Amino acid sequence: MAEARQRSLKKAEILASAIRCVYCDHVGTYELEHMPPRGMFANKDRPSGWEFACCERCNKGTRGADALAIFMAQTEAITEDNWKLPNIIKLRGAIASHAPGVLDELFGMSKWDDSFINHNGILRPIKVGRANGPLTTNYLNIFSAKAAMAAFMHFTKRPMEFDGLIYTEWFLNGGMSEDTYKHIISIMPNHTQLSQGQKKSGKQFHVRYNTNNTNIVAAIMSFHNSLFVTVIATDGSEFIEPLGEVFKKIPRDSRPTINLTRPGLSELDRLASTPAHSP
Template identity: 25%
Template sequence: MGQRKSKLSFFLKQHPKCCYCGGEVDAGSIDHVPPKAVFKYKHRPSGLEVPACSHCNAAHSPFDEFFAFIAFLQLSSKANHVEPRFNSMISGLVPRFPEAIVEIVRKSSRGWVKDASGLLRPVIVATFEDPAVHFAVEYMAARISCALVYLFHGASVPLQTCFKTRWVSNASGDHAAVMKLARGLPNYISLKQGSFNTSDQFEARYFIESPTRAGFAFNFHQSFQVTCVVEPEAQRGEEEPLFTVTRDGIAPLNHDYPPSLRIPVRR
């Protein structure tokens, strides 16, 4: 416990402001991007750590587990991993996202795919139409983009900066176009520590011109991709989901989401 407090104290001296609140609010914790929940068995190499205030950390927490659930459900369709936490994740998510979980389960079906050895294995084929699913994925992309700008440019994304997000699965007709776009981005990062490499679970390509102009393409579990464009302000008539930086952290800008998906206002 003493070492953990010492590490946190040292970290906050170097990074005193929350990177999600436009550099306007004091940080009080370390946020991992992506969160540990996204990785198999919650095994995550160190690195990609950013300062966050207690408000943002609390706001992120329920969506971390929901995003992980979506990621592992997508991964199960590849038949090479079944996350042991899967059933407990569903139980934990039902109270917060009941309609979304019921909708996903109701529209899921079982199928068969060939694994790397050529054997047929049963898989879950899910359809993601509930707004909670889209919110969780797009919110995660905006958060990681905000964090990477801070890490690699050395400055917080300013207030009112916007994030345009889009996600596609490997089965989507837009997948090839998104992958072509991703390969055109000049920089690459994944998480690894010694021989422990998680590029099969998370990798990103990106460019950062400034804290208000950047582009990212994230690949999760080699199953689905999310792109995010950072722009100074929203343009009228935008159809893409937009998020923006506020003093309450990253929040949706142009979509009306159900109450369960609203980001709490700082008290």
């Protein structure tokens, strides 16, 4: 009871102190946003932290993006946690309801190849899928943008200005090479995770990051070591133009999941016009 009361008081404090939605320009009534969502964690047992005031549009409107991100994070080549498979099956219903068309993109038979993985010295057969449909990409881009703005809010203690820039890139399972990961963390020396007493988020969610705590945050976020999201979020005038120039030079054919956007989640308004990808 004491823990529940403490959570209630903290929620009230977060909502009362908000100057606007963490993601958009809405001012007024707020809901509590969790990044990552509670569903990312076993039995929804989420340590406290990374909780923000959010408007109904951004909270409920991104349920499809959240469900897909959780699905991708908990889908492993070799599942070692017994709770994940039943949870993944349940998530298909949420994705069908809140991200229509995505399951068709993901589970078209032409998108799955036979392969093998070395698991504890034993080669085991697996199916390899490619999540490159436009709907899947858009929903994961939305989740990544949310993660970037949440990280900015967490480290700078304020929401991003709307003339800022958000760079994101996401990787699924083995999509990020070990060399790439080592290079990224070499420039992000700091580490954090959710923590509540003895309860830690651990491999379910952890972050390597670098920031000046004022107007720029760079981070790589790991969700179950299966979904990785790299972000750079800044509203500093000295960083915006250089970040845009760097983005222009990145070859999209070899880095298909990179995205550059502004705060506000304008992508939500464009989702309805995105055509479904034929399986």
